[in-house]
Amino acid sequence: MDLKIALSGDLPARCSDALAALAPELGMVPAAEGVPVRGHRGAALAVCCDGASVTIEWAQPIQFYRALSLLPRPLAACDIREEPCFETVGMMFDTSRNAVLRPDTLRSFLRKMALMGMNLGMMYTEDTYEVPGQPYFGYQRGRYTYEELHALDDYADMLGIELCPCVQTLGHLNRALHWPAMRRLQDNDEVLLADSEETYSFLRQILTAASAPYRSKRIHIGMDEAHGVGMGAHLRLHGYEKPYDILRRHLKRVLDIVNELGLSPMMWSDMYFRLESPTNGYYDGPMPSQQAVDAVVPGVELVYWDYYHMREAEYDEQLKKHDALHAPTVFAGGIWTWCGPAPDYDKTRTATLAGLSACRKAGVPLVFATAWGDNGAEANLYTALLGMQMFAEFTYHGSFEDEWLAQRMRVCCQADARAFWDLTLFNHMEGMRSGEFRPVNAAKMLLYQ
Template identity: 25%
Template structure:
């Protein structure tokens, strides 16, 4: 409780004096856990100054405390408290516990390694939302004894970091579970010659197993972990499965395989997984695997990357699944179904199929625990696709309830620099908790949304409501689609693409995106101004407005408005050979003399500088400084390209042949990259941005 009091000091008073006498007392009563009885948290207002919380498990007490803190923040009573006033404030309630474990998985291996203090704050907020588990995904972002090049030149969690984090987490009822890769799948190791020989050896190399043992020990010992999540990556999968599948199917038609060949060849994969399990069990740690680690699909692509329904849905090689499951032995293992984009019906069908494959073996069935992992859609974005994520959370959790799965997790993946706003991640986490703890036959999305609006400001200490955070999702909203459907990662593409060789911008030239981003900027600025005005009316001030969760999306929308405006004016002026307009873009007259007003390009560069400065401040608050260079290099490239564009336009106005030739090359061919239907996905990738050929 001390950790909560320190983080939320304004909600608590000291244990003596007049403030203590007037304060509401909390009495926690723990009842024995009876698995035969449906678990329920019951909070009763006993009298005007006493609230009694009945709970079974430690994390339930913190969930109830979180609800009480939210009620206290919005309480209608004043100095005079009564039993009726406390009840009216929402301090008497029941919570039906529908899951045994609510967990969150955080990616720390994309340059964004959170500061330990921020992780400690996160665990406290998670506990008040009822999260029982925090998975920390780490490829090489931790120290391994006698391995100085493991995670070299980046932030690494030390033994002491893990001890401090584990202590805080344990105090609020949260278990920290390391999530790691097999040695072959840690891509960064290939940079260091010291690992060249071990990486060239087959996966079942003894030296490699020894390193894996020490890796598990490095993360589990200081955290006192009893479980570990082991990710089977692409390299391991390709070595053991894809080549075997190709070998045993290439002479047969209709995607059939030679079963005798396949059963023989796949045994090496079975032995490898069994060895990994044995290493974990030797340390008294229960391993967890994604189910697609032991699924075989009748396709040659990587089944370990099940992101879309067509990859590996219900078309699973059941015989091989049974074979691999049996080969893992009678050790306790957790299998995690993950679903990032499949429809509820398809996901439900797959869960039932895999569950049925172990039903016949009563002994092994008792040794396997099933769980579900969903995604927040934070990968390769500035802002979580909250609308899409809400849909996936609802369908995924419904599938869990249908199949009586009691362990439910949510993942925030990052990508190449961790540009995702952690405030938007927290908003999604708040929704998922309220969904899980509010879900019943009578509840609706609006009921859940109301609870999130009430709790998000309080438990994550963010000066914005969940509804405000939804508004910022328009960063990625194409104007052709209604808000809430298929929000892409559009803002990231438009931000970093080259100002002259832009390929996405021309596709959207005829849309209303310029107006869209101007309106979004105004809307977000208005919300921030309203917040500041309310504070001033209360006689308070807010230091560090740049840390308001809407400040970054507002700055980004402002920059995109300026950037799209520049490109529109520039492309039209060049096409019409309007040198006067081109000169005005860079603050010049056609004769080269300067204009007095700030030019469009100068304004764009100022916006870029402001965005860069703001992004840097937010990053340093959330993450370790070592990862910032990855993002700053993008700002540097964009700034140089904009400045060189200014010089190019000036040279073009002087009729310099080189400038004429260079500009002509940029506008020589216009190509259609993709159809607008691609925006129906929550993100699009480089492979989808393939040129379909020149347009008329």
């Protein structure tokens, strides 16, 4: 039976609209004769109930909605206090790999994020948004309209969630650059041509279009895995230059545009490490050299992404390498949805605990989860819900126990956590061992054989 509640006191803006959206998932109904629930703006998250009335303390709107999800059912006396160990905890939605989520699907994820207490949604859109004047950008790829993104941003804001754009401004642009009309912008098949005025005119168009639907001034400008930068058309036009020099010049031009638009940028950090790695890898190089430090342009946050390591000490080491770059660093972990039709939650749990523990110790202010759809987004994104719950519960508790995760999944997702854990069994086969950087993905191999 639904719990009737009567809200009063200090409440988040648009609280009645948010509660109308969340009530069916919470099993609550706003009613004048319901249990009194009084809001109070404070320093942290607290839920106090004497069995007949409830007081909720909240510092951010998102904490008020998480607090509603913490109320015991049936209603009983409680005194719950939670203080997040990160200022911001987010979820990045990969909508660029043949799985451009419909707006209603994204709204369902945003509602679950609100109940979990996650306050940042990140829309990873390589070319899946409309850009006026660029008809081939995202053509036949399910790109979002301005109106769709603006409505999503409004919905997220109602729930206390900041929604922000995530784009690419150097690499990862194969789907856009493969059109003959765009080839003048190519350094190679994946990478934009740095130092070309046509490139920066194009980037001004996409950055303007990408940021326009959102309230947030935060933007992720990508810049990762730009393999072969300076080795294609740039080499033919200008001769050989050190990739670090090209990266720095290009980033400065991108930041000029970002600053004109009044935006606050972040970027993936791997290119600062790959150029000195013996394998072009991200994690196996030395401490950054002076030329790597000199290539960092002030005014941009670095995003350290790591979904692979299983030991906290390894994350500690990578965070120290980032400290040497003298730029603010945030962290992206991974929910292993990219290994085939079924996710790998054994790797997800171990890597998430190790990575977030290191970030908590290092004082990293912002962490977010990724759930990539590499190779065609074979795994349904809803399989990532348990991983999202892990990130949320670690943020508010500094850990996540299986029993507590299961309880929270029932409330926030109306789902059985055991069923999510069991998805991992699709990839468990006797004699097969998971490597550090690769899972066992027997389900994929068997499906396609």
